[in-house]
Amino acid sequence: xxxxxxxxxxxxxxxxxxxxxxxxxxxKAYDIVIIGGGGHGLACAYYLARNWGITDVAVLEKxxxxxxxxxxxxxxxxxxxxxxxxxxxxxxxxxxxxxxxGELDINLMYSERGHLTLAHTDAAIRSSRWRAxxxxxxxxxxxxxxxxxxxxxxxxxNLSEDVRYPVLGALYHPPGAIARHDAxxxxxxxxxxxxxxxxxxxTEVTGIHSHPGGSIELETxxxxxxxxxxxxxxxxxxxxxxxMVGVKLPIRSVPxxxxxxxxxxxxxxxxxxxxxxxxxxxxxxxxxxxxGGATDPYPLYSTRSTLDFTEGLMANMLELFPFLENAKVxxxxxxxxxxxxxxSPVMGKTPVSNYYIDAGWGTWxxxxxxxxxxxxxxxxxxxxxxxxIRSFELERFGRMQQxxxxxxxxxxx
Amino acid sequence: xxxxECPLNGPRNAQxxxxxxxxxxxxxxxxxxxxxxxxxxxxxxxxxxVHEWWCHVASNYWFIVTRSTATEEIIATCRPDEFFADRNxxxxxxxx
Numbered sequence: 001x002x003x004x005x006x007x008x009x010x011x012x013x014x015x016x017x018x019x020x021x022x023x024x025x026x027x028k029a030y031d032i033v034i035i036g037g038g039g040h041g042l043a044c045a046y047y048l049a050r051n052w053g054i055t056d057v058a059v060l061e062k063x064x065x066x067x068x069x070x071x072x073x074x075x076x077x078x079x080x081x082x083x084x085x086x087x088x089x090x091x092x093x094x095x096x097x098x099x100x101x102g103e104l105d106i107n108l109m110y111s112e113r114g115h116l117t118l119a120h121t122d123a124a125i126r127s128s129r130w131r132a133x134x135x136x137x138x139x140x141x142x143x144x145x146x147x148x149x150x151x152x153x154x155x156x157x158n159l160s161e162d163v164r165y166p167v168l169g170a171l172y173h174p175p176g177a178i179a180r181h182d183a184x185x186x187x188x189x190x191x192x193x194x195x196x197x198x199x200x201x202x203t204e205v206t207g208i209h210s211h212p213g214g215s216i217e218l219e220t221x222x223x224x225x226x227x228x229x230x231x232x233x234x235x236x237x238x239x240x241x242x243x244m245v246g247v248k249l250p251i252r253s254v255p256x257x258x259x260x261x262x263x264x265x266x267x268x269x270x271x272x273x274x275x276x277x278x279x280x281x282x283x284x285x286x287x288x289x290x291x292g293g294a295t296d297p298y299p300l301y302s303t304r305s306t307l308d309f310t311e312g313l314m315a316n317m318l319e320l321f322p323f324l325e326n327a328k329v330x331x332x333x334x335x336x337x338x339x340x341x342x343x344s345p346v347m348g349k350t351p352v353s354n355y356y357i358d359a360g361w362g363t364w365x366x367x368x369x370x371x372x373x374x375x376x377x378x379x380x381x382x383x384x385x386x387x388x389i390r391s392f393e394l395e396r397f398g399r400m401q402q403x404x405x406x407x408x409x410x411x412x413x
Numbered sequence: 414x415x416x417x418e419c420p421l422n423g424p425r426n427a428q429x430x431x432x433x434x435x436x437x438x439x440x441x442x443x444x445x446x447x448x449x450x451x452x453x454x455x456x457x458x459x460x461x462x463v464h465e466w467w468c469h470v471a472s473n474y475w476f477i478v479t480r481s482t483a484t485e486e487i488i489a490t491c492r493p494d495e496f497f498a499d500r501n502x503x504x505x506x507x508x509x
Contacts, residue, residue, distance in 0.1 A: 239458035240460050248455045248456075249458070250454040250456060252434075297432065299463075299482055302483065397450055397454040399450075400446070
């Protein structure tokens with residue numbers, strides 16, 4: 001391998017590989033159309049082709065591949081959720097993640113760092129212990145650690161008691177990981193295209209009509225298409241797209257901002273999260289600290305950045321890592337998060353037949369990419385809802401039945 | 414959207430306020446469960462001009478903000494009685 005790499009390095013011409021699909025004409029009809037070319041939509045297309053042999057599939061993306069929340073998240077992957085439904089679902093995702101780079105033949109830079117959720121109050125210690133016990137019961141590697149152990153796991157954290165919210169302990173999740181999010185989308189896109197799926201960029205859906213016969217007509221900026229079945233995976237625009245087909249969702253669109261620091265010498269191994277301080281931070285392979293916080297305080301569809309966010313986040317960051325006082329923020333951005341009232345996603349059937357929805361991914365969508373793609377593919381292929389996502393159906397709200405997920409990020413305890 | 418014109422307190426920093434969600438009509442007490450589920454959970458979540466409840470936290474004063482969720486621009490603010498009187502007169506969509 002090193003010799004091959006050396007030879008490759010000395011070559012005059014580098015073999016460029018095409019991840020981004022070449023423009024091609026849009027056909028009049030497809031078996032399955034996926035609206036949204038982000039991680040979830042592309043994963044769904046890939047698993048439709050791989051697991052179910054369905055390749056008469058088109059993915060329609062209004063911008064370019066993975067330009068929405070797939071490229072805006074902080075790339076954290078974990079499964080230490082609180083509800084059994086959530087924890088089992090994300091645990092299946094972790095299983096898929098571990099073999100994904102090999103399967104897609106692309107370097108996802110999947111890096112298991114360990115995930116620490118800090119607790120600053122007795123209430124947070126209680127809910128951490130609760131989460132640890134639920135996790136252990138389900139076979140997920142998760143435990144509550146005290147200050148002494150925390151000091152060994154992550155000596156960089158400021159454990160002094162003369163701060164506003166001293167750290168009392170943490171929920172430790174050793175398999176917690178980060179990955180290169182763009183590569184995930186590109187890998188799925190290439191895998192799907194190799195199997196015959198069409199991916200159309202710059203193709204925006206502008207209207208949707210469901211016909212009594214069961215087929216669905218989609219108007220796009222490139223003409224209209226008839227689809228046998230449709231999967232909607234447009235995080236951030238879920239309510240607007242669902243409105244076209246007359247479906248109302250339990251979602252508020254709220255910006256979630258994040259930022260990165262200048263590259264620093266590698267010093268932080270685990271992913272550190274504090275629900276009470278609204279901080280999550282990990283250090284990427286190139287040394288940048290990737291930092292996120294709470295969602296913005298009101299609904300909005302604009303991806304602007306605010307100084308309020310950076311100031312608030314840094315005040316808390318410096319409480320945990322005071323030595324970063326001179327580090328600079330390099331970039332800041334926002335993604336539009338689909339916030340649901342119970343912090344759980346909405347996946348499955350809708351009142352419109354043959355129209356399936358994958359939405360409500362708030363602050364927890366990236367880590368679910370493989371499992372969600374695989375479950376939505378099964379649903380679109382077979383028309384029956386996989387057990388793993390049954391409790392996330394849109395119907396639950398009609399029954400006044402929420403699935404309160406207090407293990408979600410950006411949720412205070 | 415840094416300053417919000419509060420009908421009670423005048424122009425104040427946006428950080429002093431919280432958003433209470435879309436202003437819409439509450440179903441009657443004997444409405445079907447579907448109507449209540451819709452009212453409690455579902456959202457229009459419009460990209461465009463919306464009418465929302467906002468509260469000035471320091472004075473606990475609730476009022477109506479008309480703003481654009483596409484551009485983050487505040488278009489108008491008013492007292493709830495003005496807003497619902499106006500709505501009742503035009504389309505009957507006000508709260509009792």
